[in-house]
Amino acid sequence: MLSDSRPVIQANELPYQRDQFYRRDRRSVPAARRFAVWSLHYWGLGGWRRAEDVSLCVSELATNALVHGVPPGRGFLLRVRYDGRTVRVEVHDSGTGTGTPRIPDEGDEPGEGGRGLFLVSALSDKWGVGERNPGKVVWAEFTEP
Template sequence: MNAEISTPTAELTQRLSSTPRGARLARRLTAQLLAEWGHPYDSDVNATAQHVVAGLAANAVTHGRVPGRDFELRLLLFPEGTLRVEVSDARGERQLRFVTEHEQDGEQGRGLLLVSLLARTWGVAERDVGKTVWAELALK
């Protein structure tokens, strides 16, 4: 079986401050960009992408923050109808924390659980500095 390597048809890479404001901006950029790519603000696809970005960005600024370092949002649109979301932070630990049953009523900790439910697939990749948490969503 030959593995096909696909090239994105559109891409955004943006560094944002590792603050709650930066996480909100990541979500807004995603909504705007998906609308430009043909998935209106009020569509399910746009809402799902926003939730995934919000979860990954919140995780990056809450648990992946290194003082003085930004996080990076990368969105890649592939021709077969896949959106790949990548959020990179400067903290190298790859241990990602899911909310426990005891913590379910809390206000935090659901980001990765939400990502795992909404994404077709997701994972963590090492980088020279820090890590990238990525998720892929079906747009069709």
């Protein structure tokens, strides 16, 4: 499925889930963000106070995947799930990177990048990293009050 096409929808079961694959391309980040926002709107969460947090975190996680986890010729998978209480976003990359994403330590020199996981940590209720072969899954969760 191309990144701009509409996914097949089955809205009668929980959890709701949308998966979309993106190529290694700078246009994939805004496309992933639009896809996440579209999913939230479809589930009736467009006006949810945390919708912007979800959108921003998708941008950060997708950017990190493109910069650090997606080799040339490959891409990443964005998964957005909603179980009636929690929205979970996952970015699955296919890289062979050896490091686990981490928030830089206070003593680390701030470079041009490196602040994305600070935002993810601050805006989400939980986030983490899981193994995948090849690559990894970086996820963030947002729970309704």
